[in-house]
Amino acid sequence: MLAWLLSFLWFLTYTGILPVLILYYLIFICGIFLEEGTGAIALKNGAYYKTLICKQDHRVNEPEGDIVRGYEWHPFGGWRWVGLWPYFRLFVKREFHWTKTAPGQKELEDREDFNLYRFLIRFYTYGIKSDDAEDVNGVPVHSLWSFTAWTSNLRKAWLDTQDWFTSFRDRTKPYIRHHVGQHTYENIIAKPDIRLDKLVEETLRGEGIFKALNGMHGLTIEATECVDISPDAKYREDTTKTFRGEQEAKRRRSELVGSTSGAVMEMIADQTGTSLKTIKREFKKDPDAALKKYESLIKLNQDFVVRSMGLNAGAVRQYYFSGAQGGMDIIALLSERLREGGSTPAKSESKKERKNPAENRTPEEMKKAHERIKQGLPPFED
Secondary structure (H helix, E strand, O other): OHHHHHHHHHHHHHHOHHHHHHHHHHHHHOEEEOOOOEEEEEEEOOEEEEEEEEOOOEEEEOOOOEEEEOOOOOOOOOEEEOOOOOOEEEOOEEEEEEEEOOOOOOOOEEEEEEEEOOEEOOOEEEEEEEEEEEOOOOOEEEEEEEEEEEEOOHHHHHHOOOOHHHHHHHHHHHHHHHHHOOOOHHHHHHOOOOOHHHHHHHHHHHOOHHHHHHHHHOEEEEEEEEEEEEEOHHHHHHHHHHHHHHHHHHHHHHHHHHHHHHHHHHHHHHHHOOOHHHHHHHHHHOHHHHHHHOHHHHHHOHHHHHHHHHHHOOOHHHHHOOOOOOOOOHHHHHHHHHHOOOOOOOOOOOOOOOOOOOOOOOHHHHHHHHHHHHOOOOOOOO
16 A cells, blocks of 8 residues: 555656645645635634735734734745645634625615635725614614724634624714714704714714724724615605695785685776776885775775675685684785785686776666775676
């Protein structure tokens, strides 16, 4: 048996295969190639031996394994010597799960990797989502956060901790909930002086959470940002319904009061024998002066105006008045509408301007018209 083995080794040496196998063993089995910004952990008979890194202007402080600024000489670029296998070998993380954020996205990306033996030691953006926070009014608020960090001690992050990312997430989320609960959602999104990300970061640093994460898990956090914040779907739906209801009420009110001012202008034209065009011009030029000029006439014929509103403006009589005397003064109502820019009355169905019914009337007809107005009827039958 020994003779056969020696013969096989002689054959490998004679053919040049043995030197190649030895070279392959020393380079690829007993060493590792690292890219810039990555590192690895070497074990000696299963125990921590040293940290290997490839990061410009950085070195490793052993035996702690801290990655600090400094210089390391490596003649073969990113290749690092581990040790003779199998006595020396690389640490392998069988499974790792984390979440991250990406520019322009409002959802987290779930990531997972298996059989890791090269680890990042450069900046990376990790993501956290807080779904169980409420603002000061009890409105459920969802927020998305990004933390820019890097692993400054591979030994603490991967050997001393089972899952450093879960620990990091669980340590920070309570402080996010706390600060969300100090404000209303409306103030958070509207007031520039309320910067949740700044407040959370200051608290985490002040409470020593970032320092604890570095000391226990070798994680150095450089920046915190609130990527997105929004209430739950029910709150958004209720807010949308309220907004739409307010806009619809405003639109209807504008239409109803506009019809009311139009009816009043027509009544003034009928009573004074002035053309409707002239009355419109007066109200457009100076609404307050026009109202003051015809105030006594409007109040004298308020019954007729209310009846006209019932015909032309639907429910506006019930909304603005309680009975013929009115819960709101008709002058104040018209003044408000005219100040809002609604002095132009509702257009008639006909494109032509209506003819003044008081024109070309006999004295007898005008007398009958006045009696009809007192009875709450239109001045003329035609």
